[in-house]
Amino acid sequence: MAAEVSFPIDTPHGRRTVSAVYHREGSGSPLLLLHGIGHHWQAWQPVLPALAERHDVIAVDLPGFGASPALPAGASYQLGSVVPLLGRVCADLGIERPHVAGNSLGGLLALELGRSGLARSVTALSPAGFWKPWERRYAFAVLLSMRAGARTLPVGVAERLADRPGGRAVLLGSIYARPGRRTRAEALAETAALRSATGFGPTLAAGRDVRFTGDVPDVPVTIGWGTGDRLLLPRQAARTLLEIPRARLVPLPGCGHVPMNDDPGLVADTILTTCAEAEAAETRARAARTPAQG
Numbered sequence: 001m002a003a004e005v006s007f008p009i010d011t012p013h014g015r016r017t018v019s020a021v022y023h024r025e026g027s028g029s030p031l032l033l034l035h036g037i038g039h040h041w042q043a044w045q046p047v048l049p050a051l052a053e054r055h056d057v058i059a060v061d062l063p064g065f066g067a068s069p070a071l072p073a074g075a076s077y078q079l080g081s082v083v084p085l086l087g088r089v090c091a092d093l094g095i096e097r098p099h100v101a102g103n104s105l106g107g108l109l110a111l112e113l114g115r116s117g118l119a120r121s122v123t124a125l126s127p128a129g130f131w132k133p134w135e136r137r138y139a140f141a142v143l144l145s146m147r148a149g150a151r152t153l154p155v156g157v158a159e160r161l162a163d164r165p166g167g168r169a170v171l172l173g174s175i176y177a178r179p180g181r182r183t184r185a186e187a188l189a190e191t192a193a194l195r196s197a198t199g200f201g202p203t204l205a206a207g208r209d210v211r212f213t214g215d216v217p218d219v220p221v222t223i224g225w226g227t228g229d230r231l232l233l234p235r236q237a238a239r240t241l242l243e244i245p246r247a248r249l250v251p252l253p254g255c256g257h258v259p260m261n262d263d264p265g266l267v268a269d270t271i272l273t274t275c276a277e278a279e280a281a282e283t284r285a286r287a288a289r290t291p292a293q294g
Contacts, residue, residue, distance in 0.1 A: 003022060016073075016075065021060075021066060022041065024059075025048065027055075029275070032101070033106070034062065037105045038143065039258070043103065044057075047264045050269075069198070077202040090118070100120075100121070103258055108128040108210070110127070111216055114216040120275075125225070126226060131211070140207075147194060147195075151195050159188065172187055174230055175230075181262070214243060215245070220248070226252045228262075
């Protein structure tokens with residue numbers, strides 16, 4: 001069941017309240033999940049059962065997406081503003097340095113959280129920010145086309161398309177390699193989420209000059225990239241190692257831009273392996289600091 005956390009922030013127009021909707025389940029060390037632009041926390045549902053067996057999973061609707069309201073007037077959607085907001089969400093939920101997994105925009109945010117010392121480990125699935133200028137322009141053009149389609153497509157037409165696997169491919173084929181696996185209800189919910197995303201425009205505008213540069217020190221980082229990604233082309237995956245040489249690069253065969261539904265088992269295993277690696281490293285470090293008992 002979804003819940004909401006709210007807290008005040010300072011804006012050019014005075015003190016305002018920010019709210020974020022989240023879904024939480026499972027037990028164990030905390031794991032924060034961040035979706036991509038135009039999506040919602042439900043994008044993670046295919047992998048939630050496996051993740052929740054080992055972790056306290058918190059899947060968040062980013063500001064202006066899903067059920068989370070837009071940021072208040074004057075508040076920035078730039079990375080330097082959204083990353084601290086996510087840190088504040090975690091603090092208000094009693095979470096300190098969770099493992100973080102993110103997809104697309106969420107992957108970029110996960111890397112920034114890791115670089116800011118706010119993440120225990122990072123798994124970034126097709127993260128934004130490793131593009132060349134033409135690749136960014138291409139991705140933004142696809143996203144704008146998807147947004148325009150979602151906003152202008154009559155609801156009745158969307159419902160008829162969602163009735164059939166081929167129709168779901170029309171609605172979702174840009175982000176999934178296997179869109180027919182999405183249910184009718186899921187396809188309609190994703191179309192509605194993209195249609196109503198108040199944060200879409202300002203988030204896209206904030207990303208026009210974004211490029212991830214610099215390392216993510218001190219925490220394990222895994223980059224997963226779908227070999228069938230049609231939005232952020234798979235050639236971008238190799239560039240992540242130029243900036244983050246210690247990262248583990250995992251190809252996701254047959255997966256599209258949003259891989260959680262295309263291969264839930266592989267994606268869950270990729271995230272869980274990264275979390276386990278971080279916790280094993282912490283255990284070794286504690287043992288090394290503990291004097292040997294005679």
